[in-house]
Amino acid sequence: MAMTIERAAPPREDRLQAGTAYCGTCAQLRERLGRKDGGCFNQANRSFGQSFGCQFTLSLAMLNTLRNTVVIVHGPVGCGFWSVGGIGATRNMKRLRDPAQGSTIQISTNLDESDVISGGETKLREAVIYADREFRPEAIVVTSTCVPALIGDDVDKILDELRKDVSADLVSVNCEGFKTKLMATAYDAVYNGILKNLSKKKTERESLVIPDKLDDILWNYNNARTVNVFNVGSMGRPDELELARLLTALELKVNFIPCFASPKDFRKVLDAALNVSICGTHDDYYVQHISEAYGIPSIIDTMPIGRKGTGRWLMKIAEHFHIEEQAKLLIEKEDAALDEALEPYRKILKGKRAYISGGEMRIFVTAELVNDLGLEIAGLKSHHIDHFVEPVLDDAPVSGDTCIDIASQHPFEQANLLRKIKPDVLLMHIGGGNFTAKHGLPVLPLFNPGFNYMGYSGAFEIAYRLKRILSNSQYNKNIQKYRPLPYRESWYEKDVGAYIKE
Template sequence: MDYIKEKTPPVRENRLRACNAYGGTGCHLVQESKKGCLHGTRRAFAQAQGCQLNLSLSILNSLRDAVIIVHAPIGCGGSSGSSAGINKNFQKLRDSGAKALRWINTNLGDNEVVNGGEANLREAVLHAEKEFRPSAIIIVNSCVPAIIGDDIDSVVFQLQKEVRARLVPIHCEGFKTKIPASAYDSVYHGILRNLIEPSEQQLPYKDLLIPDYLEELKEKQRLSRTVNLLNTASMSRADEAELTRLLRALDLNLNILPCYAHPDDFQRVNEAALNVCICATHDDYFVEHLKEKYGTPYILRSIPIGVKYTNQWILDIARFFELEEAAQLLIETENKELEQAIVPYREVLKGKRVLIGGGEIRVVATAELFNYLGMEVAGLRVQHYDQFADELLNDFPDNEVLFNVATGQPFEQANLLEKLKPD
C-alpha cells in the first residue's frame, strides 16, 4: 500500500507488524514470524530504548547543503553535536566544498507548551534561509509539538512561498513507536513528498528546448545501466568505494543516496533502471513507493556483508541486467584473492566465541561471515525483527542459536553476556 498522500507514514508495528521483544532460538523465531505470532509481544520489565527522532537525524544530518531544524525542547537533537565532525568529514569526501553540519533548535519551553510553538518554528525557518541560503530546510518534529498540536505542515505550506529553500517536514515523534527503525520510513516519507514529487515551482522549461536526439539516446543508454545504490549512515566511504568498484566492474553507473547526498540528487532518483538496497530494514518503504509510483524494480534480498551474501547481492543485480556470466567471473576472481588474503586472520579468529548485536539483517549476515572465519556464534541480538530477516535466518546453519530481540534493554544484554561468556 502507498501511504504517500498521508502527512505521516504508519509506524512499523502497524505496517510490518514488527516485534521488539523475544527470547528463544532462531528456528523458533522464524516459525513464529511466518505464523504472524510475534506482533504485540511484551516484556514483563522494560528499561531503556531508542528514539526514532535521533535515528532520523543520523540520515538527515548527513545531507549536504541542508539546514536541520529540530522543533523541540533544547534537549532533543543534542546528539547531533557528537556526530558533527563525522558528518563534516564524510560530506567533504564526496564534495570538497561541503559545509559543516548546520542545525537549529526551536527551544520550546513552558510558554510554547501553553501557547503553541509555531511562531518559534517560523522564526527558525526564516533565520535559516537568511543566514545559510541552503538548498533544503528540513524540519524534524518531536514529541512536544505533536502533543500540543503544532501544525508544522501548515507552517511549511505558508513559508514555502517566502523562501528559496525546499522545506521538508519530517514527522518522527519518539512517542509514536517502540521500533526506532520507523525513523527510516519517516525520513523517506518526507523526501518522497517534498524532494522527489514534482512541485509547482519546477516548471517544464526543458520542453521549450530544441532536442538533441543523439544526446537523448546516449542519456537513455546511460540510465538503462544506472542503479540507485541506497547507502546507510553506518557505512564508511571505504564501504561505498568498494561496492562502487564491484558494480562498475560490471559496467554499471551509480547514484549513491540518501546519506551524504545533496537534496537535488533526489530529483532524478526515479530515472534509474534499478534500486539496489544494502539493507531491507533501511529502505523497503522507499523502494516500494518508487516501484508503485514509477515502476522502478528493486533488489532487497540480501546485504553485502561476508562472502556468501556479497556474492548473492552481486548476482541478483547482474541477473537484472543479464550480466550473470560477467558477474560469475568477477566473483571467482575476487573470492580467489580473498581466500589467500584471509588465511592469517582465520588462524587468529578460529574458535573465538562471539555474541553479535545490531540490526536484524546486518546481524544475521555478520554471523554467516564469522562462521566463514571459523568463529563460534554463541548468540544473536537484534533491535527488532520482521519478515525481512526470515530468509537469511532460515539459511543460517545453526538454527538453534540463541536469539534475543530487544530495542535497548541493557539489562538483557548484561544477562546474555554473563550467560554466554563470549570472548
C-alpha cells in the same frame, strides 16, 4: 496502485507487525516467523525494561548527513542536543563526497514551558525564514519532536504557507519519539518527508547546446545502466567505494542515496534503471513507493557483507541486467583472491566463539562472514524483528539451539545472556561500548563509518581487526575488574527473557 503517502509514516508495529520483545532459539524464531499470523511479535512486551531509543534521534542522525541542507529541530533544545557530538564526524564524511561542504547546520526552535501553552508556530516561522535568508540552503528540513505533536502545531500547514516566502525546498519530517518503540520507524519518517516534498517529479534532461539524437541516446544509455544504491548511515565512504568498484566492474553506474546526498539527488533517483537496497530494514518504505508510483524496479534482499552476502547481492543485480555470466566470473575471481588473503587469519580465528548484536539484517550477514573466518556463533541480539530477516535467517550459519534476544537496548538482558553463553569476542552495535566493555571481552564494533565492512575488501578488514583485538583484550579485562556491571547474582540465575510477556 501506489502506496498513499500520508502526513506521517505509520509506526512499524502497525505497518510491519514488527516486535521488540522476544527471547528464544533461532529454530523457535524461524518457526514463529513462518506462522500465518506472522508470529504476533508485536503483541509481546516487557514487564520491566531499561531503555529504548527514540525515533526522532535516529531521524536526526540520517538528516544531519544531507548536503546543502539546514535541519530545524522543532522542540525543546535537549531533543537535538545529543547529535552535536557527531557533527564533526558527519562533516568529515560529507567532505569525502564533496570537499567544498561545510559543517551540518542545525537550528532549534527551543520550545519552553510558555510555548507549550501558547504554541510554537511563531518560533517555527521565524526559524524557517532565518534559515533561508542566512544560509541559502537547497532545502530546509523541519523535524517534529514530541512537544509540537502534543500541543497540536500543524507543521505541514505552516510550511505550506511559508513556501512562497522562501527559496529553499521545505521538508517536514514527523518523527515524534513517543509514537513508536521501534526506532527504525525513523527511516520511514525521513523517507515520508522526502517523498512528500523532494522525490516528486523526474529531472529534466540537461541537454547539450543543440540537442540531437546522440544526446538522446547517451541520456537513455546512461540511465539504463544507472543503479541507485541505498546507503545506510552505518556505512562509510570505504564501503561505498568497494560497492562502486564491484558494480563498475559490471559496467554499471552507481548513485548513492539517501545518506550524504543533496536534496536535488532525490529527483535524479527517478531517472535510474534500478533501485537496490542494502538493508530492507532501512529502505522498504521509500523503495516500494517509488517502484509503484514511477515503475522503477527494485531489489530488497540481503546486505553485501561477507562472501555469501556480497555474491548474492551482486547476482540479484546482475539478473536484472541479464549479465549473470559476467557477475559469476567477477565473484569467482574475488572469492579466490579473498581466500588467499584470509588463509593466515583463519588459522588464528578458527574455533573462537562470537556474540553479535545490532540490526536484524546486519547480525545475520555478519554471522555468515565471521563463520567464513572460522568462528562459531555463540549468541545473537537484535534491536527488533520483522519479516525482512527471513531470507538471511534461512542461510545463517547458526544452529537451531543458538539463542537470540530481541531487545532494543536493555543491556541487563545482554549481561545475563553473555554470562550463560560465554563467547570469546563481541561484535556490537556502536554506542554500547561503555557497558559492553565491562564484560571484560574484546569488542569489535558491528559497524564504523571509518572502516570497511562491505564487499570482499570489507571481509578482509574484519578478519584483520578481529585478529588484532583478540590478541590483546587486557584493557577491557581491567575495566571489568575495576568497574564491574551493576547486576546482582540473583538476576543471572533467571532466564534472559524473564521479563518478556508473550
